[in-house]
Amino acid sequence: MSPRTRELLHLLAVVNARLSEDVSLGTLAGWAHRSRFDLHRRLRQLTGETPKAYAMRVRLARAAGELVASGRPVSVIAARHGFRSHEVFSRAFTRHFGRSPRSYRVRGLHVDVPGAAAVHALAAGSAAPCLGLYRVSLTERKAAVSLDVSVRELPTIHALMMRRRVTRDEIATALGEILPTVFEFVQREGLAIAGPPFARYPEMGMGSLVIEGGITIVEPASVELPEGVEAIEIPAGRAATAIHRGPYETLQESYQGIEKWMREQGLSAAGAPWETYLTDPGEQPDPALWETEIVQPVR
Known part of the structure; x- marks a missing residue:
C-alpha cells in the first residue's frame, strides 16, 4: 500500500470515530497537514464521494439505525450524530430517505423478531463507512498464511x-x-x-x-x-x-x-x-x- 493510501485510511478511521464533531474539509486538511484541494481530490478518488457527502451519508445511516433501535428523542439522536439542530437533521434525513425521522421511526422495520432492530443498527452503522471501500486494490501482497477451514x-x-x-x-x-x-x-x-x-x-x-x-x-x-x-x-x-x-x-x-x-x-x-x-x-x-x-x- 502506498504511504498516501495508508494515510487516507487512517484519516477515515479518525473521521468515523469523530463524526459527532466538526469533520469539515478544512478540519480534515488540518489533521492531515494537506491542502484542502489535495485532500478533497484524494478522498474522492478513494471513496467515490466528496468528504462532505461521505460524512453526511455515514451520519444519516447511523442515525437511521438508532431511530429504529432506540427510544431516544430525535433531537438527541441528531446531536449524537453531529447535526447542529433538530431542524438541520430533519431536512437532511428527509432528503436522503424520503420521509421525516419521526415518520421513519413510526414505520419501523418490516420484521417482528426480538433483537432484530439492535442487530440492524449495528450492521448498518458498521457497514456505512466502507460501502465504497470493499475490495479496494492496495497494490500490496503479503505472504500467504495458513487457513483454518x-x-x-x-x-x-x-x-x-x-x-x-x-x-x-x-x-x-x-x-x-x-x-x-x-x-x-x-x-x-x-x-x-x-x-x-x-x-x-x-x-x-x-x-x-x-x-x-x-x-x-x-x-x-x-x-x-x-x-x-x-x-x-x-x-x-x-x-x-x-x-x-x-x-x-x-x-x-x-x-x-x-x-x-x-x-x-x-x-x-x-x-x-x-x-x-x-x-x-x-x-x-x-x-x-x-x-x-x-x-x-x-x-
Whole structure:
C-alpha cells in the first residue's frame, strides 16, 4: 500500500470515530497537514464521494439505525450524530430517505423478531463507512498464511443484491456502485439488516465473472423492489468456511486453499461461493488486520 493510501485510511478511521464533531474539509486538511484541494481530490478518488457527502451519508445511516433501535428523542439522536439542530437533521434525513425521522421511526422495520432492530443498527452503522471501500486494490501482497477451514451448517439466508458481469480488476468498482445502492434501499424501506455486506460469485470464468453484491436481511423483502435490485434466498446446508486475513489482493489464494482442503476431504462444491466483509476498511486502516469470511457450500 502506498504511504498516501495508508494515510487516507487512517484519516477515515479518525473521521468515523469523530463524526459527532466538526469533520469539515478544512478540519480534515488540518489533521492531515494537506491542502484542502489535495485532500478533497484524494478522498474522492478513494471513496467515490466528496468528504462532505461521505460524512453526511455515514451520519444519516447511523442515525437511521438508532431511530429504529432506540427510544431516544430525535433531537438527541441528531446531536449524537453531529447535526447542529433538530431542524438541520430533519431536512437532511428527509432528503436522503424520503420521509421525516419521526415518520421513519413510526414505520419501523418490516420484521417482528426480538433483537432484530439492535442487530440492524449495528450492521448498518458498521457497514456505512466502507460501502465504497470493499475490495479496494492496495497494490500490496503479503505472504500467504495458513487457513483454518471447517464445515458448518448454515441457516437459510435472505438477501437483496445487484448482479454484474465484470473482470477481476473491476470487482472493487462494481461493489462500490452496487453496495451503496442496495444498502440505501434497505435502510430507506425499513428492511432489517442481518449482517455485513457480501459478494457472491455464481459464475467464474477465465476472462470474466458474474458478481452479486448485496445485503443480508432478516426476512424476505415484503416491498416492491426497484429495477436492478433482486431478492435471493440461499438455502440452508453445509458449507466449508474460513477467515481470510489480509488485503483483498490475496483472497484468491484463500479460495484456492479452501478448494485444496475440500479435495483432501472428499468434498465438492454445491453452489456459488461468497465472501462476507467482517472488517470495515473505513474504521480499520491496517490491511493486515482485515478479515473476510469465505463460504463455499459443499455436498
